[in-house]
Each structure stands twice: as structure tokens, then as C-alpha cells.
Amino acid sequence: MNILVISDIHGNVTALDAVLKDAGKVDEIWCLGDLLGYGPDPNEVVKKIRSLKNCSCLIGNHDAAVLGRMDLEAFNRDARLSVEWNQRKLKPENLEFVKSLPEKLVINQATLVHGSPRNPVWEYILDWQIAMYNFEFFETNFCFIGHTHIPVIFEMTEDESNYHLEILNPTGPVVLKPRAIINPGSVGQPRDRDSRAAYGLLDSETGTWSPRRVQYDIGSVQERIYKAKLPERNAVRLVDGW
Numbered sequence: 001m002n003i004l005v006i007s008d009i010h011g012n013v014t015a016l017d018a019v020l021k022d023a024g025k026v027d028e029i030w031c032l033g034d035l036l037g038y039g040p041d042p043n044e045v046v047k048k049i050r051s052l053k054n055c056s057c058l059i060g061n062h063d064a065a066v067l068g069r070m071d072l073e074a075f076n077r078d079a080r081l082s083v084e085w086n087q088r089k090l091k092p093e094n095l096e097f098v099k100s101l102p103e104k105l106v107i108n109q110a111t112l113v114h115g116s117p118r119n120p121v122w123e124y125i126l127d128w129q130i131a132m133y134n135f136e137f138f139e140t141n142f143c144f145i146g147h148t149h150i151p152v153i154f155e156m157t158e159d160e161s162n163y164h165l166e167i168l169n170p171t172g173p174v175v176l177k178p179r180a181i182i183n184p185g186s187v188g189q190p191r192d193r194d195s196r197a198a199y200g201l202l203d204s205e206t207g208t209w210s211p212r213r214v215q216y217d218i219g220s221v222q223e224r225i226y227k228a229k230l231p232e233r234n235a236v237r238l239v240d241g242w
Contacts, residue, residue, distance in 0.1 A: 001027045001028065001203070001204040001205060002025075002026045002027050002028075002201060002202075002203055002204075003026060003027060003028045003029070003030060003201070003202040003203075003204060004019075004020075004023045004026040004028070004029045004030070004199065004200075004201060005029075005030045005032070005144055005182075005184045005199065005200045005201070005202055006019060006029065006030070006031050006032070006184060006187050006199045007031065007032035007033060007034065007060075007114070007145075007146025007147070007183070007184055007185070007186060007187065008032075008033070008034045008037075008060070008146050008147070008149050008185075008186035008187060008188060008189060009031075009034065009035050009039075009045050009049075009186075009187045009188040010034055010035075010036065010037035010038045010039045010062065010186070010187075010188040010189045011035070011036055011037055011038060011039025011040060011041050011042045011045055011082075011086070011188065012038075012039035012040075012041060012045070012187065012188030012189065012197075012221055013039075013041035013044040013045050013048060014041070014216050014217055014218075014220055014221050015187050015188045015197040015216045015221070016045055016048060016187055016188065016197075017048075017216075018197055018214045018215070018216035019187050019197050019199045019212075019214055020048075020052075021214075022199075022212065022214040023199065023201060023212070026201070027054065028054045028055075028056070029052055029054060029055040029056070030055075030056050030057075030107070030110075030112055030144060031049060031055060031056070031057040031058065032058055032060070032112060032113070032114050032144060032145065032146035032147075032184070033057070033058040033059050033060025033061075033063060033101070033114030033121075033146055033147075034060030034061065034062045034063060034114065034146060034147070035049060035057075035060070035063055035098065036060075036062050036063050036066050036083075036086045036090070036098070037060075037062035037079070037082055037083070037086070037188075037189075038062075038078070038079070038082050038188070038189055038225075038230070038231075038234040039188050039189070039221065039224075039225065039234070040221065040224035040225045040227070040228045040230060041221075041224065042086050042089055042090050042094070043089065043090060043091050043094050045188075046090070046094035046097055046098065047094065049097075050094075050097055056105055056107065056112065057101055058101055058102060058103065058104070058105060058112055058113065058114050058120075059098065059101035059102065059103055059114065059121065060114040060115075060121065060146065060147065061114065061115065061121050061122050061147070062079070062082075062083060062086075063098050063101065064121055065083045066083055066086045066087055066090060066095075066098065067095075067098060067099060068087075070121075070122075072084075074122075077231075078231040078233050078234060081230070081231055082230055082231065082234060085228065085230055103120040103121055104117075104120045106140060108140075108204070109140045109141040109142060109178075110140055110141070110142045110143070110144060111138040111139075111140045111142070111143040111144070112143075112144050113143065113144075113145055114145065114146050114147050115145065115146075115147045116130070116134045116137070116145060116147075117134050117137035117138040117143050117145075118133065118134050118136075118137040123147075124147055124148050125145055125147075125148065125154070125181060125183070126148055126150075128154060131154035131181055134181065135156055135179060135181070140179075141176075141178035141179055141180070142176060142178065142179065142180050142181075142182060143179075143180075143181045143182070144181075144182050144183070144184070145181060145182070145183050146183060146184070146186070147183075148183060148191070149185060149186035149189060149190055149191035149192070149198075150183060150185060150186075150191055150192045151183055151184055151185035151192065151198050151200070151211050152182075152183045153174065153176075153180055153181070153182050153183075153209070154180065154181040154182075155177055155179070155180045155181075156179045156180070172210070173203070173206075173208040173209065173210045174208065174209045174210070174211070175206075175207060175208055175209075176207050176208065176209050182200070182209060184198060184199050184200035184211070185198025185199070185200075185211070186198055187199060189237065189238065190241040191241065191242055192241060193240060193241045193242060194213060194241045195215075195218060195238060195239055195240060195241040196213035196214055196215050196216075196241075197213065197214050197215075197216055198211070198212070198213055199212050199214075200212060218238045218239060221235070221238060222235040222236075222238060222239075
């Protein structure tokens with residue numbers, strides 16, 4: 001089974017379309033949250049995700065904030081202004097869809113969360129120390145996360161005595177070894193100094209993970225951000241992937 005894993009689209013439908021085209025035909029799609037946020041296309045993104053067949057989707061922290069489930073004081077100024085703009089722009093049918101999204105899913109031997117298995121919506125897994133504590137909070141072979149916008153794998157050794165971190169580049173398939181925490185990176189706002197949209201393909205039969213990147217029309221997204229009068233930083237950072 002070929003599974004497309006995406007996360008952190010953040011209202012960037014141009015990047016999402018590029019990923020879907022580049023990935024080609026897949027059997028399932030796992031979306032790890034943050035459909036909304038910094039970009040100019042919240043309704044287009046939610047509508048697109050709603051239309052995808054065999055798509056399992058989670059709620060992210062920006063999605064939860066748009067719903068009023070998180071204190072906006074926890075967000076920086078640009079993120080807060082973006083959330084408030086989304087609250088004004090999101091159509092009722094798309095708002096209802098976001099409300100329906102779960103914080104966590106377990107599918108076969110995979111746990112899906114946005115942030116971490118310990119705190120599915122908010123916690124960032126940025127280093128091996130945080131990852132180490134989180135292995136206690138899921139029982140499946142693999143846990144897929146988003147939130148940091150950085151493609152990475154955290155692996156536990158077979159004897160469970162040590163942990164390994166690997167920053168992923170699109171150089172070819174990686175054989176996954178139980179147990180591991182895997183992040184596909186961000187579709188709509190990469191933060192690893194690579195402006196291309198990031199995603200991953202999981203082959204559940206061979207147990208391989210293929211990190212992928214694809215270029216998209218960043219300029220058109222920036223134009224829509226400026227037109228919407230969203231924070232300028234939301235547009236500027238897309239060019240250099242930060």
C-alpha cells in the first residue's frame with residue numbers, strides 16, 4: 001500500500017496541489033494537521049482535503065486556535081494575526097470539517113499526531129531528548145508527526161538503549177526500523193532552508209519511507225498573501241524556507 005503523508009499545509013493550496021500532482025496515485029493519504037494558518041487559501045485547502053478519497057486528517061495547533069480552543073497569547077504576533085484572519089474568512093462548511101478532526105489516530109502499526117504522542121496538538125519534537133521521552137506514549141512501531149516543519153526521523157535502537165536522529169533529504173527510500181518517529185516536513189511553509197514543499201511516501205508492504213520535495217509557484221502565493229493583507233513575514237519566509 002502506497003501512502004502519502006503530508007502536514008502543515010498552512011493555507012497554501014498552490015503547494016498542496018504541487019504535492020498531490022508530484023505524488024501521483026496513492027492508496028491512502030495521511031494529513032497530520034495545520035490545514036490553516038499563515039497562507040492565503042484556508043477555504044481552498046480545506047475544500048481540497050475534504051474532497052480527497054481515503055484521506056485521514058488530524059487537527060493541528062493553528063486549526064485548534066482558529067476554533068478558539070487555544071489561547072492566542074501562546075502564538076507570536078504574525079501567527080496570532082493569521083489565526084484571527086482565518087477566523088474571519090473560513091466558511092461555515094469548512095469550519096465544521098475542521099471541528100470534526102481528531103487529535104490522534106492509530107492506523108495499523110502507525111500512530112498519527114500533529115505535535116507529539118505525549119501532547120498531540122502542541123508539543124514540538126525538535127531533538128532526540130524530547131523524542132526519547134515520547135517513545136513511552138505510543139505503542140505502535142511508528143509514529144508520524146508534523147508541527148516542526150522539518151523532515152526528520154528519530155529511531156530507537158533494537159535494544160532500546162539509545163536513539164538516533166536523521167535529518168532527511170530526498171535522496172531515496174529509507175528502510176524504517178521499529179520503533180521510529182517520522183516527520184514529513186511542511187507542505188506549505190518549510191523551515192529547513194529549502195523552499196520546496198515537503199512530504200513523504202510510505203510503502204507499507206516494504207516498510208520504506210521516501211522523503212520528497214517539489215517546487216511550486218511561490219510568487220503567486222506571496223501575491224495572495226499581500227492582497228489579503230496578512231503579515232508580510234508570511235510571504236517573505238517562503239522564498240528561503242525558514
